[in-house]
Amino acid sequence: MAFDADEALDIFITEARELLESFEEGLLQLEADPDDAETINAIFRSAHTLKGSSGLFGLNHLVGFAHVVETLLGHVREGTVRVTPELISVLLPCADHITRFVEGVAEGRPEPSPGEAAEAEALLARLAPFEPGAAPAAAAAVSAASDAADQEPDGPRGWYLRLRFGPDCLRNGMDPLSLLRYLTSLGTIDRIAVDDSALPEASDLDPETNYLAFEAELSTEAPKSEIESVFDFVRDDSDIRITPLDSGEFVGRIESMPDRDRIGDVLQESGAVTPGEIDEALRIQRERTRDSGPVPIGQVLIEEGIAPSAVVEAALSKQRRTADTRSGDTQTIRIDAGRLDRLIDLVGELVIAQAGISVNDHLSEAQGEVTRLIDEVRHSALALRMVPIGMTLRRFERVVRDVCVTLGKEVHLTITGGDAEMDKALVERISDPLLHLVRNSLDHGIESPSDRVEAGKPAQGQLRLNAYHDAGNIVIEVSDDGRGLDRDRILAKAVDRGLVAAGATLTDHEVYDLIFEPGFSTAEKISNLSGRGVGMDVVRRNVAALRGSIEVDSVRGQGATIRIRLPLTLAIIDGFLVGVGGSSFIVPLDRVTECVEFPTGNRDRDHMNLRGEVLPFIRLNNLFGLDGDVARRQSVVVVEQSGQRTGLVVDALLGEFQTVIKPLGPLFSSLKCVSGSTILGNGDVALILDVGPLVTEYADLERVRHAGTGNGHPSRRRPVLAGQPVT
């Protein structure tokens, strides 16, 4: 096609350039003065003329495109379409498109490239809703499109491309020139340079080997990933680097981002670096670490030309700031944990010694003061071990994100009460059970977006982690607005597994508690995520090992809340000292609700009347097989666990006692009802009762007994073999 020889075409191109210039000028003028009839007329004429003359040269693409623009401007001229900033901002890129096409014609390309054709279609789609009588749906589509554009904002962006194609690319049929041609369909190549410095002497030249490299500046509205994808087919043996020309925008975007832990996430989210590039940088980092010692990833990104240093710097300082916010504004000092433990141990000894004095009851005013001070020292010593739980909870942001991606769910995580403090050792040990609960909620609790919408809920699920202090405990809640627990299914399964006798009537709470029974997790419940060989029974065991308890609230279809209640510290508790036979026991004071006299005439029963309610009780001397005379006047210590009250029958009430917990040796780790021991002021050892298992175990025994299978006696400790007759 000898277009370039055609003098008439040259005239057309000159004319078109002039028309386009006045067209654009007119649009800008209209933006300032939307009702200027003369300007409206002028731009209409420009479009009309352009359409007419391009028809003469068979430039059908231009004719079609200009026709739509002209028609729309006709409506504007007749006043049926109003000039709005939105309209102008669609018409301006139309002018750009025509300009590009005309320049293409000037360079001898009378047909649009596939990219240009696609661009034209997109622009026409954006014009369509402005037509009078355009369906509102179309307008909505456009506003959605412009919303999307808001995320990739503000028109074209400049990119620097360094393209070193592999030596074999030509032999593989991959033509760099063709890829560059395709690149122009994404935007405009503002500058390009051919680097032929690798071309060898003519005698060494293999004409089938590629020696050329290119550097280009591309301005495009396409995201980086799309530019990157142009080079998909040559990626393996080429070295392709794409970096933003102007780091400013990315730096700004990074600065306004919410906190992130990982620099890779920050860079990726800013759009400056693609996931593929992060992977490559990590690979290079690994290689270089192996060859010559550790290298920071930021350095790799800069040196490999993957990201400009300004952007990497911004991401690094974001990461630092994130870390700073986490550690809080308060000044901190690092202390060796060993020293801290030693201090707490000493305070513990002090507490014991002081307890001895008060037991001996030589109380004077001075001693009272010493008691108060020791109590204060104890508190501040313990406070040294306290850390806010927030750090642990925030770790789950990442978990939630990753799990959601895997499961295809949308979940928003809310963390509240992160500044509630608890013992550092506890925080560390509660982290795994919490992780399990969170995964469980995501996996089984929150439904897929489509199921949620069907159930009339928002597609995005809510997961809440909440922590608060409550009566000397810390409570951590994991709640979701998912499908909740299926009472009937749990019950059926429990009967199936022999955990519950068929036909037993259980309260909701009792049913929900069944999910914590060993062996309750079934194959259908185990998935990659929450499966992991850890069931809810392990969660409960872990919580119990921390002297905590766990309970479930659930409303079918509305969600579930799992509540973990833990002591603030593992080191010291307020205890209630009781005597049974010749032995002493400590009952954690926070479990004790009251003490009453053991009613006479109840000697053979195992429950009593407490203000009109039935209170089951446990005879500690029987439970622990203690010999010795039973006191004439026994007492009942009423303890409460998860709303369930039980009496402990003891011989003597010895009063409150600050208890430094000494853990039991591993030999006794299977012991269920005792959580530790302590040394009394007189040097005697007292066992600390673990109220939770004590009460549940007893209740289980009771249930089996009441199930009518006979003569099991609560005083005989037996393993609970649910569903099997106890003989």
Next chain:
Amino acid sequence: MGKTILVVDDSASVRQVVSIALKGAGYDVIQGSDGKDALKQLDGRRIHLIISDVNMPNMDGITFVAEAKKLPAYKFTPIIMLTTESQEEKKKQAQAAGAKAWVTKPFQPEQMLAAVSKLIAP
């Protein structure tokens, strides 16, 4: 004057859709219904690009690509393989045989056009 593309697929409808899309963009198209049939088309005429399916009767795509690459006239011809997500292994084999580009099925004609125009202009 358009460049010639050989489309090889045992599904006539796939060949047809791809052909229409390519012709619309200004390419010339010839077709082959399987590897063996396509190989017959490689009679020395200039072909600028080959698009080939993997699973075909008589001769599969990977064998066809390997055979085509042995012919001097076509050793540099770019080849687009039509793969599916589950055929990572096939994709690797195809690349080893010389097909360095791919389009994942199912595809829209626009995706095919994009892949083609990365490799050759009309």
Next chain:
Amino acid sequence: MSQTRAVDLDGELTIQTAAEQCPRLLAVLDKNTTVRVGLTGVTEMDTAGLQILLAVRREAERLGGAAEFLDASEPVREALAILHLDAGLRPIAGGR
């Protein structure tokens, strides 16, 4: 002492033909010789073709001569335009 030779290329100037076109062109070069390469008959040019032209020009200059590219056909112009090169393979100042 300075002399001029002319050579016309036709057909494809691509990877397909590079192995024949390249030695043929290089053979025309000589000391202190300006070689005029006519490109009017080139029907197609890819990176391999461009690379040959660049190599020829460099070799010609190394030999104290020069290579001039004349009458670029439309496909050649189109290819060069992508790289912001004019029909003589010189960078177009300032780009587009």
